[in-house]
Amino acid sequence: MKMKIQKVSGSVLYVILAITIIVAGLFFFGGEDPNPLVPDMSQPVYTDSLIYLMYVLLGITIVITLAAAVYQFVMNFIDSPKAAIKSLASIIVLVGLLIVAWAAGSEQALVMPGYDGAENVPFWLKLTDMFLYTIYIMMAVLILLILGFGISKKFK
Numbered sequence: 001m002k003m004k005i006q007k008v009s010g011s012v013l014y015v016i017l018a019i020t021i022i023v024a025g026l027f028f029f030g031g032e033d034p035n036p037l038v039p040d041m042s043q044p045v046y047t048d049s050l051i052y053l054m055y056v057l058l059g060i061t062i063v064i065t066l067a068a069a070v071y072q073f074v075m076n077f078i079d080s081p082k083a084a085i086k087s088l089a090s091i092i093v094l095v096g097l098l099i100v101a102w103a104a105g106s107e108q109a110l111v112m113p114g115y116d117g118a119e120n121v122p123f124w125l126k127l128t129d130m131f132l133y134t135i136y137i138m139m140a141v142l143i144l145l146i147l148g149f150g151i152s153k154k155f156k
Contacts, residue, residue, distance in 0.1 A: 073087065
């Protein structure tokens with residue numbers, strides 16, 4: 001069973017890699033859009049294709065990650081319900097972090113010359129800030145953990 005899963009996942013990896021290389025090649029070598037969104041700024045013709053590919057890959061990643069997390073939780077719950085409930089603590093902490101980061105986000109509209117889109121509104125601004133603050137906090141925690149484990153290893 002394991003070999004079959006490795007073959008399938010390897011094949012999927014190569015297909016996704018080939019699609020990504022093709023779309024990236026189109027993006028970089030496909031030419032310039034004669035009607036760019038922002039005047040006096042070049043825009044590759046296949047920008048939308050690259051963005052949509054990234055949306056699809058992100059969506060697939062999220063679905064697979066959530067499905068694997070639910071599957072693992074259910075399997076752990078069958079073996080040890082107490083340990084499975086304890087494993088939810090990290091999800092609760094992450095949700096708390098997202099709520100705090102959302103509250104810290106700014107609603108002030110950005111001044112962007114040449115941009116007439118509808119995304120410069122409080123909801124999208126706060127969402128973007130939430131993601132940025134969450135990334136900053138998680139990177140800081142990661143660096144502190146790396147340093148902490150490195151230092152504690154020296155004292156053992």
